[in-house]
Amino acid sequence: MDIEPIQTVCDRVREQVRKTVVGQDAALDLMLVALLSEGHVLLEGVPGTAKTLLAQSFARSVNLDFGRIQFTPDLMPGDVLGTNLFNFQTSDFKLTKGPVFTQILLADEINRTPPKTQAALLQAMHERAVTIDGATHPLGDDFMVIATQNPIEQQGTYPLPEAQLDRFLFKHILDYPARDEERAIVARHGHRTVMPDLADFGLEAVADAAALADIRKVIAGLRLSDELIDYIVDIVRATREHESLEFGASPRSANMIATAARALAAMQGRDYVIPDDVKFIALPALRHRVVLSPGAEIEGLAADAVIRQVLDQIPAPR
Structure with missing residues (x-):
C-alpha cells in the first residue's frame, strides 16, 4: 500500500462520521491519528457536545466492534474486566468477559469513578491485554479507548491519576459549537430527544481491521x-x-x-x-x-x- 490510499480512507471516514456529527472536525482528526498510531484519546467537554455520538459513528465507519462502559462511583474493576465464575455443571471456572473485550471502547465519563476502577484500564491501554486471576488475555491490535470526561470542576468527578493520563495519546477539549454549526445540529437532530439510531443516517463501513493493519505498517516506515x-x-x-x-x-x-x-x-x-x-x-x-x-x-x-x-x-x- 502506498500513501494515497491512506488519505482516501481517512477522507471517507470523515465523510461517514459527518453524516451524524456536525462540527468537531479537530476531534475526528485526532481520533483518526490515534487509531492509525495505536493510541487512545481522552475527550473533555460539557454534556451534550456529541462525545458519545462521535465515538459510535467513528467505530461504525471503520467496521470495528464497539463497546461502552458508563463509569459511575460504584463501578468495580471486575465490572470492567470481567471475572471467573464457577460453573456447577462442569465443576470449573469460566471467564465471563467484561466490556473491555472489544475493539473500540467508549469509557464514558471516566472521571466519575474512583481511581481504583480507573486503574483497571492501565494494562489494557498499555499492553492491549488484561490479566484476570493470573491469566493474561489479549485484546488485539485494534483495541482503542475513547474516554470522555466532564470538566474537573463539575461535582462528582475524580481526577485521573498521572499514570492513567500518560497512557492517552491525546487529550482534546471539545468547545461549544459555532452558531451555524449549532443551527445545523438542531436542523438535523431537533426532532428527537434521545440518541439517534446510526442506521437512520446510512453510515457505511469504509475500512476494516485488515486495511488498518496495512496502513499501520506503511506509517511505521x-x-x-x-x-x-x-x-x-x-x-x-x-x-x-x-x-x-x-x-x-x-x-x-x-x-x-x-x-x-x-x-x-x-x-x-x-x-x-x-x-x-x-x-x-x-x-x-x-x-x-x-x-x-x-x-x-x-x-x-x-x-x-x-x-x-x-x-x-x-x-x-x-
Missing part, C-alpha cells in the same frame, strides 16, 4: 529525519525544565508524538514528516502530561499556554 527526532526530544525535555511546570512530559510522550506525526503525515498524503506535523500533535499530546507549579496556578496560567511557550522557544528544523 515513514521517514522521520534526525533533525525532527531532535526537535521532538527537545520539546519534551523543555517541559521538564520550564519554570511554570512542576512536572514535565514523560519519555513515552516523545515516542507517541513521533508515531502520531507519521500518521498525520500519511493522512495528508506525504511519506515524510514535517515540523508542522509535530506542532499540530504537540499540544493535545502534552497538555495532560504536564503539571503546573503552584506559582503558575496562582498566576492563573493554563497548561496549554505553557506548552505554546515551549513550542515558541524551541526552533523548528528547516
Whole structure:
C-alpha cells in the first residue's frame, strides 16, 4: 500500500462520521491519528457536545466492534474486566468477559469513578491485554479507548491519576459549537430527544481491521529525519525544565508524538514528516502530561499556554 490510499480512507471516514456529527472536525482528526498510531484519546467537554455520538459513528465507519462502559462511583474493576465464575455443571471456572473485550471502547465519563476502577484500564491501554486471576488475555491490535470526561470542576468527578493520563495519546477539549454549526445540529437532530439510531443516517463501513493493519505498517516506515527526532526530544525535555511546570512530559510522550506525526503525515498524503506535523500533535499530546507549579496556578496560567511557550522557544528544523 502506498500513501494515497491512506488519505482516501481517512477522507471517507470523515465523510461517514459527518453524516451524524456536525462540527468537531479537530476531534475526528485526532481520533483518526490515534487509531492509525495505536493510541487512545481522552475527550473533555460539557454534556451534550456529541462525545458519545462521535465515538459510535467513528467505530461504525471503520467496521470495528464497539463497546461502552458508563463509569459511575460504584463501578468495580471486575465490572470492567470481567471475572471467573464457577460453573456447577462442569465443576470449573469460566471467564465471563467484561466490556473491555472489544475493539473500540467508549469509557464514558471516566472521571466519575474512583481511581481504583480507573486503574483497571492501565494494562489494557498499555499492553492491549488484561490479566484476570493470573491469566493474561489479549485484546488485539485494534483495541482503542475513547474516554470522555466532564470538566474537573463539575461535582462528582475524580481526577485521573498521572499514570492513567500518560497512557492517552491525546487529550482534546471539545468547545461549544459555532452558531451555524449549532443551527445545523438542531436542523438535523431537533426532532428527537434521545440518541439517534446510526442506521437512520446510512453510515457505511469504509475500512476494516485488515486495511488498518496495512496502513499501520506503511506509517511505521515513514521517514522521520534526525533533525525532527531532535526537535521532538527537545520539546519534551523543555517541559521538564520550564519554570511554570512542576512536572514535565514523560519519555513515552516523545515516542507517541513521533508515531502520531507519521500518521498525520500519511493522512495528508506525504511519506515524510514535517515540523508542522509535530506542532499540530504537540499540544493535545502534552497538555495532560504536564503539571503546573503552584506559582503558575496562582498566576492563573493554563497548561496549554505553557506548552505554546515551549513550542515558541524551541526552533523548528528547516
